[in-house]
Amino acid sequence: MLDNLQRTTTSRPRAGLLFLAVVVGHVILISTQVPTRSGVPVLEGVTFGVFARVQQGTARGLTSVRDFWGSYVYLRGARAENETLRRQVADLETRLQEQRALAGRAQELQALLGLRPFVSAPTLAADVIAGYVNPNILTVTIDKGSADGVLPDMAVISANGVVGRVIGPLAAHAARVQLLIDHNGPAAAAAIIERTRAGGMVQGREGDPPMRMDFVSNLADVKAGDVVVTSGADGIYPRGFRIGWVERSERGEGLSQAITVRPAVDFRALEDVLVVLREARAAIPEGATEPGGPAR
DSSP: OHHHHHHHHHHHHHHHHHHHHHHHHHHHHHEEEEEETOOOBBHHHHHHHHHHHHHHHHHHHHHHHHHHHHHHHHHHHHHHHHHHHHHHHHHHHHHHHHHHHHHHHHHHHHHHHHOOOOOOOOEEEEEEEEESSSSOEEEEEEEGGGGOOTTTOOOOESSSSSEEEEEEEETTEEEEEETOSSSSSSSSSEEETTTTOOOEEEOOOOSSEEEEEEOOOOOOOOOOTOOOEOSSSTSSSSOEEEEEEEEEEEEOOOSSSSOOOOEESGGOOOOOEEEEEOOOOOOOTTTOOOOOOOOO
């Protein structure tokens, strides 16, 4: 009897499941036959709707992934393109700087070559290979020396004006040049005011501007802006080369004016110079004429 009871209890869920399966089957069969208002069977409409939702979600996911990947690829491409453009711009800037340097060098050399016809003595082009312009050491080094015919006290000029003089000792292919603005040693140059021909001596001084003109009479006509040129009376510098401009002229305490001179040469940017291959001579007496060397 107990066995019969267990069998009855076990068969009830099976019967229920079987009944449920039969009901579902009938519903499915009916849904396949019963049309909707549009004429499509109910089962087909429900199935299509479910699959449409799934497809819609899948499509949205794929679209998002595709958009993300496309943006990623685009950004990678844009980054690579920007990097390429940056390299090209840097290369072009470097080439532009090189071309500017070559153009500046050519202009300087052309200016130096233009100076040669105005110098009666032979000249030697030289490059400035070292410079140390400070209040204590006012010299530069050029790449020409005794083996090139350079001697102490030879004048050195540039396209803009007077630079200084060669000082010893000399190497075979190098020499030091004492700049005209040196206030620590004998770097003076005999000079005149180009407008009035008033004579004096230009030498370095501490301060700004770094040169002064001494021994110019208080009676002489000197004004700010007057051009100061070499007179040739010192026996070192050729006559008529520009030294600078009068920046200030005042009546001095003694017989001479207090004149400051702004140099024509930028001594901190010297690159190319000319050495005048003429030995220094004794100073020319006042009123005498230096042989050769037309005034500029």
